[in-house]
Amino acid sequence: MKRHDIKVLLMRAPGTNCDLEALRAFRDMGVQAELVQSQKVFKTKNLDDYNIIFFPGGFSYGDYVRSGAIWAKEMEYRIGKELKAFVEEGKPVIGVCNGFQVLVETGFLPGFKGKSIEPEAALGNSTHGYQCRWIRMKKVNKGSCQMLNSVEEGTILQTPVAHGEGRFILPPDKLEQHLKKLYDNDQMVFRYCREDGSPASGEWPINPNGALDDIAGICNPEGNVLGLMPHPERAYYGHLMPTWTSTGLNKYGDGYPFFDSVIKFTEKKF
Amino acid sequence: MNRIVRSSQAFEHYLIDLLNTSDAELKEIGKTLGLGLSLQELQYIRDHYLIKEKKATDVELQTYDQTFSEHCSHKTFKGYVKTPDGTINGLLKTYIRKETEEINAPWCYSVFEDNAGIVDLVDDTLVAIKVETHNHPSAIEPFGGAATGLGGVIRDILGVWASPIACTDVLCFGPLNYSYEKLPEGVKHPTYLFNGVVDGIGSYGNSIGIPTVNGATVFDDDYTGNVVVYAGCVGLLKKDEYVKNVKSGDYVVLAGGRTGLDGIHGVTFASAELTKESEAISRPAVQVGNPIEEEKLKRAIKQISEEHLGSGITDIGGGGISCGICETADKYDLGVSVDLDKIPLKAAKMAPWEIWISESQERMLLAVPPKNLEKVIKIFKDEQTEATAIGKYDQTGLAKLNYHGVKIAEIELKSLFNPPKTTRTANKLAKKSVEPEFPEPNNLGLILKKLLASYNIASKEKVVRRYDHEVKGQTVVKPLQGWNSGPNNAAVLKPLEKSDVGIVISSGLNPRYGKIDPYWMAASSIDEAIRNNVAVGGRRISLLDNFTWGSPEYPDRMDALVEACKACYEIGKAYNTPFISGKDSLYNESPLGPVAPTLLITALGIIPNYSNAVTMDLKKAGNKLYLIGETKKELGGSEYYNLHGYLGSSVPKLDALKAVQSYQNITDAIDSKLILSCHDISEGGLAVALAEMAFTGGLGLNINLNKVLANEKLRLDFLLFSESNSRMLVEVSEENSVTFEKIMDGTTYSSIGVVTKIPRLDLNYDGKTVVDEALSELIKAWKTPLEAPR
């Protein structure tokens, strides 16, 4: 399909707050992006009209109870079927930060056997509390997450994280099995890494939140639902990068290839 | 007391007979109703009712109480001050506003008028900025106090129809290692306050999604009893969105959170008959913030302002809706009638006067023309929040309050806004601090590491990273620089998609100097704020003044206040930097004494092209390092003296004319892209600034200290650690050095060394190495103290 025909739905709930930079990135990509309050989505929108759904970061409903939980359950209750259908059609669904938490709480991620009824993972309290800092993440996905296939495996992206609950965890009694599945299904997408690309091995602040196996982002086995804690939309332009005054100012930053790949994939696939 | 009788209404409503009351009776009435009014003010009110020949109601007296309070009316800054040299008629008028009026900058759009100061940015876009204090609430409940402080200042920005884009916070605590045994009863430990305040600011700012991009964190013994919390907010609006046009017939719309018993203070209306009713309801002494409520308000108000649906707006802060509604009516020469029973409540039972003065958070007041009312209410509803029309503006010049159809108050607005002027007295205390004498230490490298590890200089990463400074994707120069997280001088935002203009935000405060000399303390704060701004490329700077002071009822505190105000006038004027907004918090006294006089100066600058912004990290080996400005033996109040346990008396002064010239030249050099890195010299002096530039950039420095320009021959430790004002360090490439020197011509500057690949700070004097430290050791010293376990 043509780029300017691509329609992106960015949903927001009370407390969503990384919506404008995400909207800006999509619009700069030349696609149609719409930011809609989720109550309005429930009442007046048809998910079928969109090609991509994006859940931005923030503190939906104050992150009370658990990050992303209230919004996730509300969505499940109000448009659960439609969302599931959207995912089953293979269309890209992306959640960043709070959006990732929402995708875990709704059961779409890790989604070992499709959407699960109860969450199969969690994003727990970070080991050092709330942190806003730049990290490096390496793309480790081997191809299942097709929407990111224009970003080569092994690419290191510098992006900021800003969260208090982002420590990826699996149930203790199923940890080994689940982790193995994540690898076997090629569900690993981003891992926190050092400057040379080697894994953070849990070391703070290279791994900023204590995430299991340095996990920064994963996808479902089908590869079309993607969640990550770091914020590519906040690294979209060159002037947002942390060292542009010494390394030089480019138009785009490390977040650009992320969005670029998602849009290229959508153009090709649909 | 028989002067106060309950009316025949079913709800709580009292009538007060003021006719022929004696002074003693007035005082008694004030006490019974829990009013903070002075006798002079009570007499003024009595005389007013005498003319009207009617009884006052509880609601009316509460309204006077709120409006006349220091918080709402700034009596100390607007009243008379008797000094040995004559009487000053209003500190604000005589110094601060006068400075602004005389500078008369064409780009000042609205100053001292509204909830926030507003200046031009570019084309039809304006920037609004406000800084507030929230000291007392934070001392009682650090998390809630700091959070609601930030929430309050964000509402100030919403209150000029602007959308918030950034926050600042400046915090002052006692030393974190303060002994628990020494803490007086009722004073909370600095560590408890520090953790609570920082989490409170973080939680509110992060949740509402406004980046906190600049601030300062200061530690001093004098803050142990009086914690200081400043919170600031910056917002953007378009000229045509700044609608101030309330007309008779417009609705009073109350939006946001529900009204509860929060923040109804010091009420001693506990007569026997009342206690029974009030027992069940406890009054929250502190407030719990709800950032998500304010996030929804923010979205709705943005839409309303873009669509020009309101005719006026104000935030609800101190004094509750009583202040917001009456002020609005008075400002437009109108009257207003309000039905208090229409206000949505969160507590089941509230007396009308409580509803009227409640300070519940997250509420805004809008004036809405009848034709837009429905649309406005719907916009709030679509954001999942409430808005209610509770009254109407009219032409009567009166505020008329009704409760279930019964008129419970009628106040003449003119009488409310012309309170009698307070008179304060200012007098110096005869105390003199002395300059210490001690031998020059021989291991200056060790001293440098100790200074880097002192709480005031050490990395504030633990604070800064608790705040989201990246949200909205506009932060071009971040509070902490690069992967080594060095201390940047100021934050730069690029807020507009279609313009390269940047906003530069910095702050300055030097409380320790204030213990020696409040005039030079204020002057230094102004210079520091401006210096930090200029160092990253800011210009066309406007200033905000925030005073945190002890009780104005003591002549010595007043004297210090007068001195600081004088400096604001004289130094601000010399720098051509108008004051556009400010705030005072007085009565900061504790069992440990008054707060150190603390003037926070916030500087708002612009940079025409953000891509010229300069950070403080060294860029490349081989480049030259210049020192701008003159070094003097000015160590009074310095970190270096403090390290030795002294205060001293040689407080840094400044030569404004020279400073203005060198700042102008620096700006020219930045615009010519000659400056690769720049760092201001402040706490810890030259040596600390050199170390910070080096370890942030990961590059070494080889410095010849003989090249440092000083007004006299200085001892080496004084040379390294003096805190003389108006100095900066600048990195310039070899090939640009000639051009740079030409631009700097006529100002005090010298080339003092070169950037090297060797990761060491190498300082030499008379051909001998005097400091030679590995950068890794320096950064460790700097990073460790505040990173240590809580």
Place this chain on the structure above:
Amino acid sequence: MNFKAFVYVTLKQGYSDPEGETTSDALKGLGYNVSSVRSSKAYEVIFEAADRKKATSLVDEMCRRLLTNPTKDDYRVEISEL
């Protein structure tokens, strides 16, 4: 009928509890002989149900649907009639 349910949500054994650890360190710093702190959340829910049995199953549902994430949380409920 109205019921009041206390719901205590605790982290499952095996997970580190950063908040608890910070609190524990802080208490140690104040001189207390603390060996560990676990933090948890609690909710007091007032709700309507036909009878006690129904109430119990409703609360259980609320816990599984919203109040807890079974990956990391254990929970315990106390119900009383109002």
Place this chain on the structure above:
Amino acid sequence: MNFKAFVYVTLKQGYSDPEGETTSDALKGLGYNVSSVRSSKAYEVIFEAADRKKATSLVDEMCRRLLTNPTKDDYRVEISEL
């Protein structure tokens, strides 16, 4: 001797509890007949003390110095010996 103390910290009456209110709305939104939710925190503290009496007074001190703010919080403690 080692003791285990459960400390429940709740907001005093009269304080608004945004977390409780939001949770209550959320439960209503999911179709439950909830009339109110109050949220609170709890800590399980394992610590050493000479005897039970001493333990009780120690926990009380911890509560007042760190775990609660008496201005706005009420708290309740349950102690057991380990």
